Structures are given as structure tokens and as C-alpha cells.
Amino acid sequence: MATGRLGLEETLAALNAALGPGGPVWLKETRPRHLRTRDFLAPRRALQARCGDGQVPELVQALAALQGPGVAPVLRCTPTPAGLELQLQRAAVFQRVLGAAPAYAAPAAGPAPPPRVLVHCPALRADPCALRLGRLRAVLVADHLARALRAHGVRVRRVPATQDPRMAALLQRLRVDWPVAAGRADAEALRSRLLEVLVPPPDGAAPAAGVLGTVCLEGPMEERGRAAGYDPGLRSCVVTDELLATLAELREAVRLCADDCAQGLAPAPDPGADGCTVVHVVSCAEEFQQQKLDLLWWKLDDRAPLTQHLVCGPVKVAGTSDAPTASEYYELRHRQACKASSLKHGTDLAQDPDWVETFKVLSVATIKFEMLGTAPQSQLLLALDDSGTSTKGTKSGTFVMYNCARLATLFESFGCGVDRGLYPAFPPVRSLDFSLLRDEGEWLLLFNSVLPFSDLLSHMAALPHRGLGLHVTARTETVCKFLLQLSMDFSSYYNRVHILGEPLPHLFGQMFARLQLLRAVREVLHSGLAMLGLPPLSHI
Numbered sequence: 290m291a292t293g294r295l296g297l298e299e300t301l302a303a304l305n306a307a308l309g310p311g312g313p314v315w316l317k318e319t320r321p322r323h324l325r326t327r328d329f330l331a332p333r334r335a336l337q338a339r340c341g342d343g344q345v346p347e348l349v350q351a352l353a354a355l356q357g358p359g360v361a362p363v364l365r366c367t368p369t370p371a372g373l374e375l376q377l378q379r380a381a382v383f384q385r386v387l388g389a390a391p392a393y394a395a396p397a398a399g400p401a402p403p404p405r406v407l408v409h410c411p412a413l414r415a416d417p418c419a420l421r422l423g424r425l426r427a428v429l430v431a432d433h434l435a436r437a438l439r440a441h442g443v444r445v446r447r448v449p450a451t452q453d454p455r456m457a458a459l460l461q462r463l464r465v466d467w468p469v470a471a472g473r474a475d476a477e478a479l480r481s482r483l484l485e486v487l488v489p490p491p492d493g494a495a496p497a498a499g500v501l502g503t504v505c506l507e508g509p510m511e512e513r514g515r516a517a518g519y520d521p522g523l524r525s526c527v528v529t530d531e532l533l534a535t536l537a538e539l540r541e542a543v544r545l546c547a548d549d550c551a552q553g554l555a556p557a558p559d560p561g562a563d564g565c566t567v568v569h570v571v572s573c574a575e576e577f578q579q580q581k582l583d584l585l586w587w588k589l590d591d592r593a594p595l596t597q598h599l600v601c602g603p604v605k606v607a608g609t610s611d612a613p614t615a616s617e618y619y620e621l622r623h624r625q626a627c628k629a630s631s632l633k634h635g636t637d638l639a640q641d642p643d644w645v646e647t648f649k650v651l652s653v654a655t656i657k658f659e660m661l662g663t664a665p666q667s668q669l670l671l672a673l674d675d676s677g678t679s680t681k682g683t684k685s686g687t688f689v690m691y692n693c694a695r696l697a698t699l700f701e702s703f704g705c706g707v708d709r710g711l712y713p714a715f716p717p718v719r720s721l722d723f724s725l726l727r728d729e730g731e732w733l734l735l736f737n738s739v740l741p742f743s744d745l746l747s748h749m750a751a752l753p754h755r756g757l758g759l760h761v762t763a764r765t766e767t768v769c770k771f772l773l774q775l776s777m778d779f780s781s782y783y784n785r786v787h788i789l790g791e792p793l794p795h796l797f798g799q800m801f802a803r804l805q806l807l808r809a810v811r812e813v814l815h816s817g818l819a820m821l822g823l824p825p826l827s828h829i
Contacts, residue, residue: 294392295385297741299359304329304375307351311339315375319737321729327374328736336372348373361385379732383723383806386740390809394816396441396750397743405444405546405565406752408435409539411575413449413467417456420615422604423572426669429660430601431570432465433765436820441750446565448542449535462619464653464822476537482589483528501528509587513595518759519580526581536586543567543594566752567596568761576600580759597752597761602668604660613673623652625675626687630829647826654686657821662769666762683777686769690826692776693818695783696811697827703789703804711792718805725799730782731806738775739809742816745771749820772817779810 297317304315314335318324340348345368352366352375362378386393410431412424420428435445450470451457460467480501487502496502504526510519526532546565571579576598586593606612613621626648627639638644662684663669706712726732749764788803790796815825 294359294389294397294743295361295382295740296359296397296744297361298397298744299357300361301329303355303357303360304331304352307355308336308339308348314339321733324732324736325729326376328377329375330371331373331375333370333372345373380724380726382740383726383735383802386735387721387723387805387809388718390739390805390812393739393743393809394812395743396746405446406435406438407446407448407539407542407546407565407567408438409448409542409567409569411449411535411569411571411579413451413456413460414535417453417459418614418616420459422606422612422615422618422671423574423601425615425618426604426660426665427570427572427575427601428460428465429463429657430599430665430763430765432467433657433661433768433821434568434570434599434763436466436822437746437749437765437768438752440746440820443750444546446542446546448538450538459616459619462649462653463615463656466822473534474537474541476533479533479537479540479589483533486588487528488525499530501530501533503527504585504588506581506584506588509584513587514580514584517595519584520577523577523581523584526585528585532582532585536582536589539567539582539586540590540593565594567594568599568752569596570599570601572601573603598759599665599761599763601665604669604671607670607672609673612671618673619652619656621673622655623648626651626655629675629687647829650824650826651687651690651829654690654821654823656686657823658686658689658769658773661821662766662773664764664766683780684773686823687829688780689772689776689814689818690823691829692779692783693814694826694829696779696807696814697825699783699788699807700804700811701827706789706792712789712800713797715804716801721802721805722798723802723805725802726806728782728786730778730786731803733778734775734782734806734810738771738778739806739813742771742813746816746820768817768820772814775810775814775817779807 301313301315301317305311305313308314308331314331316330316332318328318330323330336345349366349368352373353363355363362381364376364378366373366375368374408431410428412420412427415424431447435447438445447467450468451460452470452473457469483501483504486504488505490496490503506514506523506526510521510523513519514523515521543565569579569583579598583596586596604612627637630644630648631637631639639648659671660669703712707714745767749767752761752763786803788800788807790800818825
């Protein structure tokens with residue numbers, strides 16, 4: 290029997306290669322009504338433009354026998370009015386995937402990410418008591434991006450390290466994994482260089498307290514900035530002690546990246562590559578100031594790297610112009626989570642030790658799915674009502690955590706059944722008969738959730754190469770959207786299909802096959818939640 294990890298991307302690549310030279314034609318199906326008859330489609334018009342009608346019979350034969358590393362086994366390929374429809378050998382795919390479920394919950398080998406990345410989030414220098422929602426969004430995006438890169442094996446450094454204990458406490462509450470500073474970086478070398486390039490004040494007056502002077506930025510703007518897309522209005526910069534300290538911290542972090550390279554921790558792809566890729570994750574209100582800091586860095590340091598900006602769009606609150614701070618936002622979601630639970634269970638559980646941590650996780654889950662569920666570059670419209678903390682909706686982090694708890698309850702019930710002698714112990718996976726998985730919801734969970742997840746993680750960690758311009762995009766919304774769709778598909782299946790059937794020997798085969806599928810779903814769900822810094826819940 291064939292072994293090795295199956296991949297949707299490998300399968301699509303092989304299907305398109307079988308058509309000969311040209312762009313991609315084949316599409317993966319995702320909708321249940323289409324998946325009843327096919328898994329992939331080559332649309333008729335695209336196929337005619339690529340091959341012509343005369344080649345179709347030959348293609349059908351070739352595609353039906355398609356093989357290769359990572360390529361899923363084909364059952365049949367059929368010409369239809371819609372185009373060429375292809376269906377996989379589903380029992381064989383179930384066997385291959387569910388026999389190695391943990392491999393599909395980890396990143397696949399995809400587009401090579403940069404070997405070292407410095408993630409800089411200026412919002413973390415703000416007063417934590419006055420941290421607005423736009424900056425909170427940048428903080429959560431930076432944390433999520435860093436987690437995705439680390440999961441893919443990238444060595445990530447994060448700056449600024451937090452010095453304010455109030456900020457550290459807020460980040461811990463929001464389950465943001467960020468370093469704490471031991472002290473400030475030495476800025477004396479930069480200060481000496483700055484004194485050489487300061488523009489003398491026109492009236493000879495001494496600068497204000499904390500202000501070191503003004504620097505002309507026209508040189509770095511013409512050399513690098515204009516071509517990269519920097520604001521052409523940036524002609525000068527008033528340098529303060531705080532700005533110089535920020536630059537010193539960034540410069541030290543880049544130096545540490547170079548030390549990593551020298552120690553062989555993450556070799557550069559070629560000898561001429563600089564130490565690391567610098568990504569500034571900024572709110573739209575901070576971008577102008579960050580562009581100014583980049584140009585100043587280039588002015589004062591000949592070895593300053595090229596940088597890229599991931600700009601987060603604004604956050605608007607529906608129905609009000611008075612948006613809460615980050616702390617107020619958390620407290621609001623926490624109260625709403627406690628209230629929703631008291632309505633569901635008929636009692637106030639806010640002070641119950643067994644539920645205190647659950648309410649904290651639910652609050653953060655609601656916040657992260659709201660803040661990260663939209664592409665970071667887009668504007669985010671936030672509703673502050675309690676719909677986000679209800680388990681009845683299907684678009685919230687609470688809904689995802691609810692289904693996580695349902696899975697935990699299912700496997701706990703199975704374990705109790707084994708202890709009571711109702712069910713036998715779980716048999717070896719290789720002995721399971723996956724041809725018993727015939728419900729359309731089972732294939733939907735495998736084909737749309739388990740099988741593509743590792744590729745999704747890999748693409749999240751694929752930043753564009755340096756030198757392609759100022760702005761960079763990152764698909765940090767994909768995990769939230771994926772987990773929401775997974776939860777909807779699982780919920781529909783769970784509500785319709787009785788997983789733990791009657792304790793009758795002739796039903797055990799199908800029950801164990803279904804449980805193994807849901808083990809894989811659980812692995813993927815837990816891995817996705819880990820990308821958001823969220824632990825799985827066992828009750829809600």
C-alpha cells in the first residue's frame with residue numbers, strides 16, 4: 290500500500306501538469322452538493338481553452354491513472370457538461386490520512402519563509418491603560434504572525450520587549466506571548482552618529498527637553514524610500530530621546546539575528562543575504578511615524594536592513610464614537626461570557642473555581658476571533674453587544690470553543706463506556722475499516738478540514754521576499770475563518786449522526802472509524818487554537 294503524506298496542493302499540481310503547459314485549470318470543490326459527485330472540477334471553458342475537445346478522451350485515461358508523491362489516488366474521471374469531474378478513492382484517502390493524523394495538524398513543507406524574522410509592534414510602547422482598539426488589533430496580529438512563523442520553524446525575535454508591568458499583565462490576560470525587557474539597549478553609538486547629522490536650528494535656540502534635534506531625511510528618501518513607496522512628504526524628523534531608544538532596540542535585535550546566523554541556528558539562504566527580515570506590524574495611525582523611523586535608521590546606520598510594514602486597518606465600533614480601551618473591551622467580553630453561561634446553566638458560575646479559567650478563555654477567544662477574523666489590512670467594524678459570547682451563533686470564538694468542548698465530552702463519554710465495559714478498547718488504527726465512512730459529512734470534514742490544514746499553516750508563514758516594496762500582506766485571518774467553518778461542519782455532523790452507538794459488536798467497526806476521524810478533527814482544532822494562543826476547553 291502507498292505511504293507518505295497526501296497533499297491537496299500536490300494533487301492539484303499533478304492534475305494541472307497532466308493537461309500540459311499552461312496555467313492552473315483544476316478547482317477543488319468545497320460545497321457539500323458538489324462533493325456528492327466530485328472532488329475536483331476542470332471547468333469546460335477553461336479546459337477547451339487549454340486543450341481543445343479532441344484531447345479530452347486521452348486526458349480522461351491519463352487522469353484516471355494519475356500517481357505521484359503526495360497525489361491522492363483517483364477513482365474516476367468523467368466528462369460532463371460542467372467539464373471534467375474527478376473523484377478520489379475516498380476509502381483509501383481516509384486510510385492514508387487518518388492513519389497518520391498528527392502529520393496533518395502540523396505545517397507542511399510549503400513556500401520557504403525567511404530564515405529569521407524580526408516582528409516589531411510599536412503599539413506595545415503605548416500606555417496600557419489607554420491602549421485603543423486599533424493598536425490592540427496590531428498587537429494581536431503581531432502575536433499571531435509570530436506564532437505561525439515559529440510553528441513553521443522560523444526563528445522569530447519580537448520587539449519591543451515590554452517594560453511596563455501593567456502592559457505585561459494585560460498581554461498575559463489576552464494570552465499574547467511576548468518577551469519582557471531586562472533593560473534598555475545602548476543608544477550611545479547612534480547618539481554619536483546623530484550629532485554628526487543634526488540640522489542646526491535656524492534661530493540658534495536650544496531644543497526642548499527630551500528633544501535632540503532635527504535630521505534631514507531627503508537622502509535616504511531618494512536612495513531607498515521613494516522607490517519602496519514611502520510617503521514623499523517625509524523630509525525631516527525631530528529626534529527625541531525616546532525615538533533614539535526605539536531605534537537602538539531595533540538595531541540590537543537585528544544584531545542578535547546576525548549572531549543567530551553566526552551560531553548556525555538558522556543559516557541564510559545565500560552568503561549575501563542580510564541577517565533577518567524586519568516586519569513592522571502597525572496600526573494605520575502609526576504607519577507614518579514608522580516610515581519616519583525607517584528613514585532615520587537608514588540615515589544613521591549604513592547597515593540598516595530593508596523593512597516591510599504590515600498595516601492593520603482601523604477598528605470602528607458600531608453605534609458609537611466612544612470606543613473602549615483594550616482593558617475595558619476585555620472586561621466587557623468577560624462580563625458577557627459570565628452572563629451567557631448563567632443564562633445557559635441557570636446559575637451564576639462566575640465565582641466557581643472550576644469555571645473561572647473557562648470564562649477567561651472564552652473572553653479572549655471572543656476577542657481574538659473578532660480582531661483576527663478579518664484580513665488585517667481591512668477596516669474592522671466591531672459590535673459590542675453580547676452576540677459574540679453566545680454559543681447559538683456560528684461566527685464567534687465562543688462557538689468554536691463550544692464545539693471543542695463537545696469533542697472533549699464525546700471522547701470522555703467513550704472512555705467512560707470503555708471503563709464500564711460497554712465498548713472495547715480502541716483498536717489499532719491500521720485495523721479500522723474506513724470504507725464504513727459513507728456519510729457526506731464525514732468526507733466533508735476530512736476533505737475540507739483535516740486534509741488542507743497543514744497547507745494552510747504553511748501559507749500563513751510565507752512572507753513575501755524582501756525588496757518587493759514597503760507594504761507586506763499576511764493572511765492572519767485564515768486560521769479563524771478555517772476554525773469557524775470546521776466548527777460549523779462538525780456541529781452539523783454531530784447533530785445529525787449518533788457517534789457512540791448501541792454497544793453491539795456489529796456496530797463497533799463504524800463507531801471506531803468515526804471516532805478516528807474525529808480524533809483527527811480534534812488534532813486540527815487544537816493545533817489551530819494553539820496558533821491563537823488558546824487552550825482547548827473541556828466544558829462550556
